[in-house]
Amino acid sequence: MIKGWWWKFTGVLLLLYTIVYGLVADVPQLNILEESIRNLFFHVPMWFAMMFMMMISLVYSIMYLANSRGESQVNEGLTKKIRLDIIASQWATVALLFGFLGLLTGSVWARTTWSAWWVFQEVKLNGAAAGILVYVAYFILRGAIEDEEQKARVAAVYNIFAFVMYMVLINVIPRIVDSSLHPGNGGNPGFSAYDLDSHLRLIFYPAVIGWILLAAWIVDLRIRVKKMEMKNFYK
Secondary structure (H helix, E strand, C coil): CCCCCHHHHHHHHHHHHHHHHHHHCCCCCCCCCHHHHHHHHCHHHHHHHHHHHHHHHHHHHHHHHHCCCCCCECHHHCEHHHHHHHHHHHHHHHHHHHHHHHHHHHHHHHHHHCCCCCCCCCHHHHHHHHHHHHHHHHHHHHHHCCCHHHHHHHHHHHHHHHHHHHHHHHHHHHHHHCCCCCCCCCCCCCHHHHCCCHHHHHHHHHHHHHHHHHHHHHHHHHHHHHHHHHHHHCC
């Protein structure tokens, strides 16, 4: 992880800026969206943070599989491979948390714009929910295997599958079906095409960075705790 406190402090400042100005700043009064467009500073950046974390988790899973067996012990009494598995699993854990938050904020937005908490005909919404379940299965799989090395190896392979499936469910299928209600899908213009003006960008981009930094901070704390638990396990 990144050393020092500067990035954590930056993340807190950016999120405070996002929350305050995201709730009080003037926004375009568009038909149907109206004030609900403020969710752009919360729902969308949370999804960006989630996909960023899934990608980092994927990278560490690949690194785990690429490492040779029988790695020598490193600091904290853990092998390098075990440490890679810890990092991959914790990034995935917090990604799943942000995934649930993304579904929650998306449901609130759907209630305002589509007049329903959940639109079952909405392919991207259903794909996102199915993708979250794919990652839930990742943790069920980890919990079902007792041997730590076998657990890490199987989980790393499954994590690659989970990432590919999630990208297919939320990015590929909605474009193939071409019937999604989401902006940028199903023939609908994306936000950048008609209302993400320079004023909104001043809040949106800091929000994306802020949510990612908050996620990284949570992951950093979880990795430290997990390493201490595993260090005691290997004593």
